[in-house]
Amino acid sequence: MRAIVFDHFGDESTLRIGEVESPPMTADSLRIRVRATAVNRADLLQREGHYPPPPGASPILGLECAGEVIEVGNDAGGWSSGDRAMALLPGGGYAEEVVVHHGSAIHVPEAISDEEAGAMPEVFLTAYLNVFELARARAGETLLVHGGGSGVGTAAITLGKLAGLRVIVTAGSLEKCGRCLTHGADLAINYNDEDFVELARGANVILDHIGARYLARDLECLAVGGRVVVIGSMGGPGTIELNVGALLSKRQQIIGSTLRARSKEEKSAIVASFVSRFGDDLRAGRIRPVIDRVFPLAEAAEAHRAMKGDHFGKIGLRV
Numbered sequence: 638m639r640a641i642v643f644d645h646f647g648d649e650s651t652l653r654i655g656e657v658e659s660p661p662m663t664a665d666s667l668r669i670r671v672r673a674t675a676v677n678r679a680d681l682l683q684r685e686g687h688y689p690p691p692p693g694a695s696p697i698l699g700l701e702c703a704g705e706v707i708e709v710g711n712d713a714g715g716w717s718s719g720d721r722a723m724a725l726l727p728g729g730g731y732a733e734e735v736v737v738h739h740g741s742a743i744h745v746p747e748a749i750s751d752e753e754a755g756a757m758p759e760v761f762l763t764a765y766l767n768v769f770e771l772a773r774a775r776a777g778e779t780l781l782v783h784g785g786g787s788g789v790g791t792a793a794i795t796l797g798k799l800a801g802l803r804v805i806v807t808a809g810s811l812e813k814c815g816r817c818l819t820h821g822a823d824l825a826i827n828y829n830d831e832d833f834v835e836l837a838r839g840a841n842v843i844l845d846h847i848g849a850r851y852l853a854r855d856l857e858c859l860a861v862g863g864r865v866v867v868i869g870s871m872g873g874p875g876t877i878e879l880n881v882g883a884l885l886s887k888r889q890q891i892i893g894s895t896l897r898a899r900s901k902e903e904k905s906a907i908v909a910s911f912v913s914r915f916g917d918d919l920r921a922g923r924i925r926p927v928i929d930r931v932f933p934l935a936e937a938a939e940a941h942r943a944m945k946g947d948h949f950g951k952i953g954l955r956v
Contacts, residue, residue: 640697640732641937646686649938660695660729660736665901667739668708669722673755673931674699674730676944676952677788678869679897684941690728691898698937699730700897702737703745703754704956713739721745723754725762725904727897730755731937733956740905743912748922756926756951760788763868763896764796765911767844771892772864776801778841781833781858783807783851785817785825788951789868791927793844794821799918805837816949820927834858844868849875856880856889864890926951 642655662668680698682688690696703723709716716722716739724742729735745754768774780797784790785806797804798821805824806817814825826833839860845851846869855865856879884891899907918924927950932940934956943952 638733639934641699641934642697643684646684649684649941651684652938652941654935657697657732659734662708662710662736663738664710665712665738665740666710666736667706667713667716667722667724667742668734668736669702669704669724669742670707671702671730671733671735671755671956672704672751673956674702674934674954675756675759675788675926676937676940676954677701677759678871678944680731681941681944694727695729695732695735697729697732699728699732699735699954700726701755701758702726702730702735702956703751703757707734710739715739716742721751721754723758725758725896725908731934731954731956738901738905740901741908743908743919746920746922748920749925752931752953752955753925753928756788756928756953757792757924759896760792760926760951761796761924762907762911763789764793764844765915766896766907767866767868767892767894768793768796768842769800769914770907770910771894772842772844772866774800774802774842777803779803779805779837779839779860781805781807781837781840781843782822783828783833783843783845783847784871785822786813786949787846788926789844789846790817791820791950795924796915799915799923802842805840807833813949842866846871849877852891853877853879856884856887856891859887859889861887862889863887864892866892866894868894928953931955 643651848870931953
């Protein structure tokens, strides 16, 4: 099968189309003929040598896909050949076929295109896991999302508003702030010109992919009983000093979270919980990704360059 491969770590120029063996089938899995996938920040880090795949995962890039089921394992109930599927992957999405545990796959409703479905699992399941399962956000609370124009950020806006949250986002330009408001955010803060602590003070939940550079200020911004979930370190590595007394007195929680390395059982539980809560919205087309642009698979290098530049939402790959 064709796939995007690279022979050594480096910049986008290392990516090329190559021929690789199709992944082996297992009894609890589905084989999907991939029609679409999408670029995530983790793909760029893996290409650069900073984010290796979990043990046993495909070394091929790609954390999500959508396409047609062409083989069903004996222990993969609820699926048939010909079904449309989108799936959360530990790797392997930049290819013509993937094999994935059936619990990591979701039936694609008629309202969603293949390209939309290929850009959904990673960001929507990330937003769902961290905002609702770990931070336990409840209707009427205020959610602050850093990077509201990102794939995870736009997904968090969608789910937050469907769940009855007040959603505040940060973004790096007036144009992105405006697009976040159009997408449904209640307030958008330009972090280059405005202080999110002052404008979002009293937030109940914060979704933060910046990490050490923002964490102390996140806690200053949080309400009593607030929860901050750190899902990345785009602000760079580092250590910080925290006011433990304030943390205790305000009964705040700091939660660290990743999705990729979780077991198939954990991922199955997350997928099932997401579908149970938001399945009706998904089938009605109220849940769909914001797609900035879509590249052919052979232009994966250009897609990675676009990911480093100015974009809003997801960048897709058409297989």
